[in-house]
Amino acid sequence: MAGSNNHKNTEAGSIKSAFGAANRARLINAYFAQQSEENITPDQAWAHVYRLLLWVDQTTGLGHCYESDKSQPGKRWYARSLAFHDWLSTALGVAPDELAKQIDWLFLQAAEDLAANVIRQAANVTAKAETQRKPYQGRGFPRPGEDPELVTIVRETLGRYLGSEPPPEVWDKLVQRVRQYLALENKRKNLVGEGFEDVLAQVLQRTCRRDDMEVFTRRALHELQGFNRMRAGDKPNKVDVSVIRPSMRTLVTAKWSVRADREKQFVTDFTDYVNAESDRKPFEYIFVTNEFDPARLMRACEQLVGNALMFKHVVHISTDAIKATYGLSGEGKDEAASMQRVLKHIDEGRLISLEQWLAGLKSE
DNA sequence: TGTTGAGGAAATGTGATAAC
DNA sequence: GTTATCACATTTCCTCAACA
Numbered sequence: 146m147a148g149s150n151n152h153k154n155t156e157a158g159s160i161k162s163a164f165g166a167a168n169r170a171r172l173i174n175a176y177f178a179q180q181s182e183e184n185i186t187p188d189q190a191w192a193h194v195y196r197l198l199l200w201v202d203q204t205t206g207l208g209h210c211y212e213s214d215k216s217q218p219g220k221r222w223y224a225r226s227l228a229f230h231d232w233l234s235t236a237l238g239v240a241p242d243e244l245a246k247q248i249d250w251l252f253l254q255a256a257e258d259l260a261a262n263v264i265r266q267a268a269n270v271t272a273k274a275e276t277q278r279k280p281y282q283g284r285g286f287p288r289p290g291e292d293p294e295l296v297t298i299v300r301e302t303l304g305r306y307l308g309s310e311p312p313p314e315v316w317d318k319l320v321q322r323v324r325q326y327l328a329l330e331n332k333r334k335n336l337v338g339e340g341f342e343d344v345l346a347q348v349l350q351r352t353c354r355r356d357d358m359e360v361f362t363r364r365a366l367h368e369l370q371g372f373n374r375m376r377a378g379d380k381p382n383k384v385d386v387s388v389i390r391p392s393m394r395t396l397v398t399a400k401w402s403v404r405a406d407r408e409k410q411f412v413t414d415f416t417d418y419v420n421a422e423s424d425r426k427p428f429e430y431i432f433v434t435n436e437f438d439p440a441r442l443m444r445a446c447e448q449l450v451g452n453a454l455m456f457k458h459v460v461h462i463s464t465d466a467i468k469a470t471y472g473l474s475g476e477g478k479d480e481a482a483s484m485q486r487v488l489k490h491i492d493e494g495r496l497i498s499l500e501q502w503l504a505g506l507k508s509e
Numbered sequence: 510t511g512t513t514g515a516g517g518a519a520a521t522g523t524g525a526t527a528a529c
Numbered sequence: 530g531t532t533a534t535c536a537c538a539t540t541t542c543c544t545c546a547a548c549a
Contacts (some may be wrong), residue, residue: 162541164541164542165542212521213523214522216522268525317513328539328540332538332540333520334521334541335519335540335542337521339520400520404534405535407533440533443511480532
Protein backbone atom coordinates (compact mmCIF):
# COMPACT_ATOMS: atom_id res chain seq x y z
CA MET A 146 0.00 0.00 0.00
CA ALA A 147 2.83 2.36 0.83
CA GLY A 148 4.25 4.35 -1.99
CA SER A 149 0.99 5.51 -3.49
CA ASN A 150 1.01 9.25 -3.83
CA ASN A 151 -1.83 10.46 -1.71
CA HIS A 152 -1.43 14.20 -2.02
CA LYS A 153 -4.41 15.77 -0.28
CA ASN A 154 -6.79 13.06 -1.27
CA THR A 155 -7.32 11.51 2.10
CA GLU A 156 -9.51 14.19 3.65
CA ALA A 157 -13.08 13.06 3.28
CA GLY A 158 -15.11 15.29 1.02
CA SER A 159 -12.28 16.76 -0.98
CA ILE A 160 -11.39 14.10 -3.49
CA LYS A 161 -9.22 15.50 -6.22
CA SER A 162 -9.09 12.55 -8.61
CA ALA A 163 -12.21 10.52 -8.09
CA PHE A 164 -10.97 7.72 -10.36
CA GLY A 165 -7.34 7.96 -9.28
CA ALA A 166 -5.28 5.39 -7.41
CA ALA A 167 -5.64 7.02 -3.99
CA ASN A 168 -9.40 7.25 -4.08
CA ARG A 169 -9.71 3.74 -5.48
CA ALA A 170 -7.68 2.42 -2.57
CA ARG A 171 -9.84 4.37 -0.12
CA LEU A 172 -13.04 2.98 -1.62
CA ILE A 173 -11.86 -0.62 -1.78
CA ASN A 174 -10.86 -0.41 1.87
CA ALA A 175 -14.26 1.00 2.73
CA TYR A 176 -15.94 -1.83 0.86
CA PHE A 177 -14.08 -4.55 2.73
CA ALA A 178 -14.56 -2.76 6.04
CA GLN A 179 -18.30 -3.28 5.70
CA GLN A 180 -17.96 -6.98 4.88
CA SER A 181 -18.07 -9.50 7.67
CA GLU A 182 -14.80 -11.29 8.30
CA GLU A 183 -16.11 -14.77 7.45
CA ASN A 184 -17.16 -13.51 4.03
CA ILE A 185 -13.60 -12.67 3.01
CA THR A 186 -12.57 -16.11 1.82
CA PRO A 187 -11.41 -17.57 -1.49
CA ASP A 188 -14.83 -19.05 -2.26
CA GLN A 189 -16.37 -15.57 -2.04
CA ALA A 190 -13.62 -13.87 -4.06
CA TRP A 191 -15.62 -13.88 -7.29
CA ALA A 192 -18.55 -12.21 -5.53
CA HIS A 193 -16.34 -9.42 -4.20
CA VAL A 194 -14.84 -8.80 -7.62
CA TYR A 195 -18.26 -8.72 -9.28
CA ARG A 196 -19.85 -6.55 -6.60
CA LEU A 197 -17.01 -4.08 -6.88
CA LEU A 198 -16.45 -4.00 -10.63
CA LEU A 199 -19.07 -5.71 -12.75
CA TRP A 200 -21.72 -3.47 -14.29
CA VAL A 201 -25.01 -3.64 -16.10
CA ASP A 202 -25.10 -2.74 -19.79
CA GLN A 203 -27.28 0.33 -20.10
CA THR A 204 -28.78 -0.71 -23.42
CA THR A 205 -29.87 -4.20 -22.40
CA GLY A 206 -30.17 -3.90 -18.63
CA LEU A 207 -28.21 -7.13 -18.30
CA GLY A 208 -24.93 -7.95 -16.59
CA HIS A 209 -22.04 -7.15 -18.91
CA CYS A 210 -20.26 -10.25 -20.16
CA TYR A 211 -19.53 -9.24 -23.76
CA GLU A 212 -19.20 -6.22 -26.02
CA SER A 213 -22.37 -4.18 -26.01
CA ASP A 214 -22.92 -4.09 -29.76
CA LYS A 215 -22.88 -7.89 -29.96
CA SER A 216 -25.16 -8.31 -26.96
CA GLN A 217 -28.15 -6.51 -28.42
CA PRO A 218 -31.52 -8.32 -28.62
CA GLY A 219 -31.51 -10.73 -31.52
CA LYS A 220 -27.72 -11.05 -31.65
CA ARG A 221 -25.89 -14.12 -30.47
CA TRP A 222 -24.64 -12.75 -27.17
CA TYR A 223 -28.06 -11.57 -26.06
CA ALA A 224 -29.09 -15.11 -25.18
CA ARG A 225 -25.85 -15.61 -23.31
CA SER A 226 -26.17 -12.28 -21.52
CA LEU A 227 -29.60 -13.40 -20.34
CA ALA A 228 -28.13 -16.68 -19.10
CA PHE A 229 -25.30 -14.82 -17.37
CA HIS A 230 -27.71 -12.40 -15.76
CA ASP A 231 -29.79 -15.33 -14.53
CA TRP A 232 -26.79 -17.12 -13.08
CA LEU A 233 -25.40 -14.01 -11.44
CA SER A 234 -28.57 -12.81 -9.75
CA THR A 235 -29.23 -16.32 -8.46
CA ALA A 236 -25.67 -16.71 -7.20
CA LEU A 237 -25.76 -13.35 -5.45
CA GLY A 238 -29.26 -14.04 -4.12
CA VAL A 239 -30.99 -11.02 -5.62
CA ALA A 240 -33.94 -10.52 -7.96
CA PRO A 241 -32.97 -10.00 -11.62
CA ASP A 242 -34.26 -6.44 -11.58
CA GLU A 243 -32.34 -5.65 -8.40
CA LEU A 244 -28.96 -6.81 -9.67
CA ALA A 245 -27.89 -3.43 -11.03
CA LYS A 246 -27.98 -1.93 -7.55
CA GLN A 247 -25.99 -4.78 -6.02
CA ILE A 248 -22.96 -4.55 -8.28
CA ASP A 249 -20.78 -1.79 -9.74
CA TRP A 250 -20.05 -0.45 -6.27
CA LEU A 251 -16.67 1.07 -7.03
CA PHE A 252 -17.85 2.99 -10.07
CA LEU A 253 -21.01 4.28 -8.44
CA GLN A 254 -19.07 5.53 -5.43
CA ALA A 255 -16.34 7.14 -7.52
CA ALA A 256 -18.96 8.79 -9.73
CA GLU A 257 -20.53 10.25 -6.61
CA ASP A 258 -17.18 11.66 -5.54
CA LEU A 259 -16.69 13.07 -9.01
CA ALA A 260 -20.08 14.78 -8.98
CA ALA A 261 -19.42 16.25 -5.54
CA ASN A 262 -16.15 17.61 -6.82
CA VAL A 263 -17.84 19.22 -9.83
CA ILE A 264 -20.37 20.94 -7.57
CA ARG A 265 -17.65 22.12 -5.20
CA GLN A 266 -15.79 23.78 -8.04
CA ALA A 267 -18.78 24.98 -10.02
CA ALA A 268 -18.87 28.53 -8.64
CA ASN A 269 -15.16 28.90 -9.16
CA VAL A 270 -15.34 27.70 -12.73
CA THR A 271 -18.26 29.90 -13.77
CA ALA A 272 -16.54 32.95 -12.29
CA LYS A 273 -13.40 32.18 -14.25
CA ALA A 274 -15.38 31.59 -17.44
CA GLU A 275 -17.10 34.95 -17.01
CA THR A 276 -13.82 36.83 -17.03
CA GLN A 277 -12.67 34.83 -20.02
CA ARG A 278 -15.78 35.76 -21.98
CA LYS A 279 -15.79 39.37 -20.88
CA PRO A 280 -13.83 40.81 -23.83
CA TYR A 281 -16.39 39.34 -26.25
CA GLN A 282 -19.47 40.46 -24.38
CA GLY A 283 -22.39 41.70 -26.44
CA ARG A 284 -21.18 40.18 -29.70
CA GLY A 285 -23.48 37.21 -29.63
CA PHE A 286 -20.86 34.53 -29.05
CA PRO A 287 -22.20 30.99 -28.54
CA ARG A 288 -22.94 30.19 -24.94
CA PRO A 289 -20.91 27.32 -23.46
CA GLY A 290 -22.89 24.12 -23.48
CA GLU A 291 -25.30 25.45 -26.07
CA ASP A 292 -26.73 22.66 -28.23
CA PRO A 293 -29.60 23.77 -30.49
CA GLU A 294 -30.05 20.30 -31.98
CA LEU A 295 -30.58 18.59 -28.66
CA VAL A 296 -32.92 21.38 -27.63
CA THR A 297 -34.89 20.90 -30.83
CA ILE A 298 -35.22 17.18 -30.17
CA VAL A 299 -36.56 17.78 -26.68
CA ARG A 300 -38.87 20.54 -27.82
CA GLU A 301 -40.30 18.53 -30.70
CA THR A 302 -40.75 15.43 -28.57
CA LEU A 303 -42.48 17.18 -25.71
CA GLY A 304 -44.40 19.44 -28.09
CA ARG A 305 -47.64 20.63 -26.60
CA TYR A 306 -46.84 19.11 -23.18
CA LEU A 307 -44.39 21.92 -22.72
CA GLY A 308 -46.47 24.59 -21.00
CA SER A 309 -44.25 27.55 -21.69
CA GLU A 310 -40.94 28.16 -23.41
CA PRO A 311 -38.12 27.69 -20.90
CA PRO A 312 -35.48 30.44 -20.73
CA PRO A 313 -32.09 29.79 -22.40
CA GLU A 314 -30.31 29.15 -19.10
CA VAL A 315 -32.70 26.30 -18.39
CA TRP A 316 -32.05 24.76 -21.80
CA ASP A 317 -28.32 25.08 -21.13
CA LYS A 318 -28.71 23.35 -17.82
CA LEU A 319 -30.71 20.52 -19.37
CA VAL A 320 -28.13 20.05 -22.11
CA GLN A 321 -25.35 20.02 -19.54
CA ARG A 322 -27.06 17.39 -17.43
CA VAL A 323 -27.75 15.16 -20.42
CA ARG A 324 -24.13 15.51 -21.52
CA GLN A 325 -22.85 14.62 -18.08
CA TYR A 326 -25.14 11.64 -17.88
CA LEU A 327 -23.96 10.27 -21.23
CA ALA A 328 -20.32 11.02 -20.55
CA LEU A 329 -20.32 9.20 -17.25
CA GLU A 330 -20.43 5.76 -18.80
CA ASN A 331 -17.23 6.44 -20.74
CA LYS A 332 -15.33 7.03 -17.54
CA ARG A 333 -15.81 3.43 -16.55
CA LYS A 334 -12.87 2.39 -18.72
CA ASN A 335 -10.49 3.99 -16.31
CA LEU A 336 -11.84 1.98 -13.44
CA VAL A 337 -11.97 -1.35 -15.20
CA GLY A 338 -8.30 -1.03 -16.13
CA GLU A 339 -6.26 -0.21 -13.06
CA GLY A 340 -9.19 -0.78 -10.72
CA PHE A 341 -9.17 -4.46 -11.65
CA GLU A 342 -5.53 -4.69 -10.62
CA ASP A 343 -6.24 -2.94 -7.32
CA VAL A 344 -9.19 -5.18 -6.50
CA LEU A 345 -7.24 -8.33 -7.33
CA ALA A 346 -4.34 -7.26 -5.13
CA GLN A 347 -6.67 -6.55 -2.22
CA VAL A 348 -8.57 -9.81 -2.67
CA LEU A 349 -5.26 -11.68 -2.76
CA GLN A 350 -4.00 -10.10 0.43
CA ARG A 351 -7.25 -10.28 2.33
CA THR A 352 -8.19 -13.86 1.50
CA CYS A 353 -4.74 -15.44 1.72
CA ARG A 354 -3.34 -13.68 4.78
CA ARG A 355 0.22 -14.92 4.66
CA ASP A 356 3.03 -13.11 6.42
CA ASP A 357 5.57 -14.32 3.90
CA MET A 358 3.63 -13.05 0.88
CA GLU A 359 3.90 -9.60 -0.66
CA VAL A 360 1.53 -8.27 -3.32
CA PHE A 361 2.33 -5.30 -5.55
CA THR A 362 0.44 -3.48 -8.28
CA ARG A 363 2.08 -1.81 -11.29
CA ARG A 364 5.55 -2.19 -9.86
CA ALA A 365 8.52 -1.77 -12.19
CA LEU A 366 9.96 -5.14 -13.13
CA HIS A 367 13.47 -4.27 -11.98
CA GLU A 368 12.17 -3.37 -8.53
CA LEU A 369 10.97 -6.92 -8.01
CA GLN A 370 13.34 -9.35 -6.41
CA GLY A 371 15.54 -11.13 -8.89
CA PHE A 372 14.86 -9.10 -12.01
CA ASN A 373 17.50 -6.91 -13.65
CA ARG A 374 17.15 -3.38 -14.80
CA MET A 375 16.76 -3.19 -18.54
CA ARG A 376 19.09 -1.31 -20.80
CA ALA A 377 19.52 2.27 -19.71
CA GLY A 378 17.06 4.53 -21.47
CA ASP A 379 14.46 1.86 -22.07
CA LYS A 380 11.18 2.68 -20.47
CA PRO A 381 10.54 0.51 -17.43
CA ASN A 382 8.22 -2.43 -17.78
CA LYS A 383 5.51 -2.43 -15.15
CA VAL A 384 3.91 -5.64 -13.93
CA ASP A 385 0.13 -5.43 -13.41
CA VAL A 386 0.17 -7.49 -10.22
CA SER A 387 3.01 -9.43 -8.64
CA VAL A 388 2.88 -11.95 -5.81
CA ILE A 389 6.24 -12.53 -4.13
CA ARG A 390 6.81 -15.41 -1.74
CA PRO A 391 10.06 -17.07 -0.64
CA SER A 392 9.18 -20.12 -2.70
CA MET A 393 7.99 -18.43 -5.88
CA ARG A 394 7.68 -15.16 -7.72
CA THR A 395 4.39 -14.86 -9.58
CA LEU A 396 3.94 -12.21 -12.25
CA VAL A 397 0.31 -11.56 -13.14
CA THR A 398 -1.15 -9.90 -16.17
CA ALA A 399 -4.67 -8.77 -15.33
CA LYS A 400 -7.11 -7.80 -18.08
CA TRP A 401 -10.83 -7.54 -17.49
CA SER A 402 -11.29 -8.41 -21.15
CA VAL A 403 -9.01 -9.15 -24.08
CA ARG A 404 -8.67 -7.64 -27.53
CA ALA A 405 -6.69 -9.25 -30.31
CA ASP A 406 -4.04 -6.54 -30.48
CA ARG A 407 -3.45 -6.87 -26.74
CA GLU A 408 -2.88 -10.59 -26.93
CA LYS A 409 0.44 -9.98 -28.62
CA GLN A 410 1.55 -7.95 -25.65
CA PHE A 411 1.43 -11.04 -23.44
CA VAL A 412 4.27 -12.62 -25.36
CA THR A 413 6.50 -9.54 -25.56
CA ASP A 414 6.01 -8.90 -21.84
CA PHE A 415 6.89 -12.47 -21.03
CA THR A 416 10.02 -12.28 -23.17
CA ASP A 417 11.07 -9.18 -21.25
CA TYR A 418 10.53 -10.98 -17.97
CA VAL A 419 12.62 -13.94 -19.08
CA ASN A 420 15.45 -11.70 -20.24
CA ALA A 421 15.44 -9.71 -17.02
CA GLU A 422 15.41 -12.73 -14.70
CA SER A 423 18.62 -12.72 -12.63
CA ASP A 424 18.07 -15.12 -9.72
CA ARG A 425 18.37 -18.19 -11.89
CA LYS A 426 15.14 -19.45 -10.36
CA PRO A 427 11.86 -20.16 -12.07
CA PHE A 428 8.99 -17.69 -11.90
CA GLU A 429 5.33 -18.05 -12.81
CA TYR A 430 3.35 -16.07 -15.35
CA ILE A 431 -0.38 -16.00 -14.76
CA PHE A 432 -3.24 -14.40 -16.66
CA VAL A 433 -6.29 -13.26 -14.71
CA THR A 434 -9.33 -12.16 -16.69
CA ASN A 435 -13.08 -11.86 -16.90
CA GLU A 436 -13.19 -12.46 -20.66
CA PHE A 437 -16.07 -14.64 -21.86
CA ASP A 438 -15.21 -15.02 -25.53
CA PRO A 439 -14.39 -18.68 -26.12
CA ALA A 440 -11.86 -18.11 -28.90
CA ARG A 441 -9.89 -15.59 -26.86
CA LEU A 442 -9.90 -17.80 -23.75
CA MET A 443 -8.84 -20.77 -25.80
CA ARG A 444 -5.90 -18.91 -27.32
CA ALA A 445 -4.73 -17.76 -23.88
CA CYS A 446 -4.88 -21.31 -22.56
CA GLU A 447 -2.93 -22.70 -25.49
CA GLN A 448 -0.39 -19.92 -26.08
CA LEU A 449 3.09 -21.40 -26.41
CA VAL A 450 6.51 -19.86 -25.98
CA GLY A 451 9.21 -22.09 -27.37
CA ASN A 452 7.65 -25.48 -26.81
CA ALA A 453 6.06 -24.80 -23.44
CA LEU A 454 2.80 -23.23 -22.36
CA MET A 455 3.36 -19.59 -21.57
CA PHE A 456 0.89 -19.16 -18.71
CA LYS A 457 1.20 -21.36 -15.66
CA HIS A 458 -2.54 -20.83 -15.27
CA VAL A 459 -5.29 -18.88 -16.93
CA VAL A 460 -7.54 -17.65 -14.13
CA HIS A 461 -11.13 -16.59 -14.71
CA ILE A 462 -13.13 -14.71 -12.08
CA SER A 463 -15.79 -17.39 -12.26
CA THR A 464 -15.61 -20.56 -14.31
CA ASP A 465 -19.13 -21.34 -13.08
CA ALA A 466 -20.29 -18.17 -14.80
CA ILE A 467 -18.64 -19.33 -18.03
CA LYS A 468 -20.38 -22.69 -17.89
CA ALA A 469 -23.74 -21.08 -17.17
CA THR A 470 -23.29 -18.52 -19.91
CA TYR A 471 -22.31 -20.97 -22.63
CA GLY A 472 -25.13 -23.31 -21.72
CA LEU A 473 -26.04 -25.42 -24.69
CA SER A 474 -25.66 -22.64 -27.20
CA GLY A 475 -22.97 -22.21 -29.76
CA GLU A 476 -24.45 -21.21 -33.05
CA GLY A 477 -21.51 -21.15 -35.39
CA LYS A 478 -19.63 -24.38 -35.94
CA ASP A 479 -16.25 -22.92 -34.99
CA GLU A 480 -17.68 -21.17 -31.99
CA ALA A 481 -19.29 -24.31 -30.62
CA ALA A 482 -15.96 -26.07 -31.00
CA SER A 483 -14.16 -23.27 -29.15
CA MET A 484 -16.67 -23.49 -26.34
CA GLN A 485 -16.18 -27.21 -26.03
CA ARG A 486 -12.46 -26.68 -25.87
CA VAL A 487 -12.76 -23.99 -23.20
CA LEU A 488 -14.97 -26.29 -21.13
CA LYS A 489 -12.39 -29.04 -21.57
CA HIS A 490 -9.67 -26.66 -20.33
CA ILE A 491 -11.79 -26.01 -17.26
CA ASP A 492 -12.25 -29.73 -16.62
CA GLU A 493 -8.56 -30.37 -17.02
CA GLY A 494 -7.53 -27.57 -14.67
CA ARG A 495 -5.85 -25.42 -17.26
CA LEU A 496 -8.45 -22.68 -16.96
CA ILE A 497 -9.15 -22.27 -13.26
CA SER A 498 -11.38 -20.05 -11.18
CA LEU A 499 -10.16 -17.23 -8.97
CA GLU A 500 -11.26 -19.32 -6.01
CA GLN A 501 -9.07 -22.23 -7.04
CA TRP A 502 -6.05 -20.02 -7.55
CA LEU A 503 -6.43 -18.29 -4.19
CA ALA A 504 -7.04 -21.56 -2.35
CA GLY A 505 -3.85 -22.91 -3.89
CA LEU A 506 -1.84 -19.88 -2.80
CA LYS A 507 -3.25 -20.07 0.68
CA SER A 508 -2.62 -23.73 1.37
CA GLU A 509 0.68 -24.07 -0.43
C1' DT B 510 7.24 25.61 -1.53
C1' DG B 511 3.18 25.02 -3.96
C1' DT B 512 0.59 25.43 -8.42
C1' DT B 513 -0.24 24.94 -13.25
C1' DG B 514 -0.19 23.16 -17.85
C1' DA B 515 1.51 20.23 -21.57
C1' DG B 516 2.47 15.89 -23.06
C1' DG B 517 2.54 10.93 -22.36
C1' DA B 518 0.61 6.59 -21.16
C1' DA B 519 -2.90 3.49 -20.48
C1' DA B 520 -7.39 1.65 -20.63
C1' DT B 521 -11.61 -0.02 -23.38
C1' DG B 522 -14.95 0.91 -27.11
C1' DT B 523 -16.24 1.30 -31.98
C1' DG B 524 -16.52 1.27 -37.01
C1' DA B 525 -14.42 -0.12 -41.33
C1' DT B 526 -12.18 -3.42 -43.93
C1' DA B 527 -9.87 -7.73 -44.96
C1' DA B 528 -10.02 -12.60 -44.71
C1' DC B 529 -12.25 -16.80 -44.36
C1' DG C 530 -22.41 -14.08 -43.52
C1' DT C 531 -19.21 -14.30 -39.79
C1' DT C 532 -14.72 -13.48 -37.66
C1' DA C 533 -10.23 -11.19 -37.16
C1' DT C 534 -7.65 -7.19 -37.51
C1' DC C 535 -6.61 -2.46 -37.81
C1' DA C 536 -6.86 2.25 -36.81
C1' DC C 537 -8.71 5.51 -34.31
C1' DA C 538 -11.90 7.69 -30.54
C1' DT C 539 -12.46 8.92 -25.95
C1' DT C 540 -11.34 9.57 -21.39
C1' DT C 541 -8.63 10.01 -17.39
C1' DC C 542 -4.56 10.20 -14.52
C1' DC C 543 0.38 10.85 -13.94
C1' DT C 544 4.84 13.09 -14.48
C1' DC C 545 7.74 16.71 -14.91
C1' DA C 546 9.29 21.16 -15.89
C1' DA C 547 8.35 26.00 -15.52
C1' DC C 548 6.73 29.45 -12.82
C1' DA C 549 5.15 32.57 -9.00
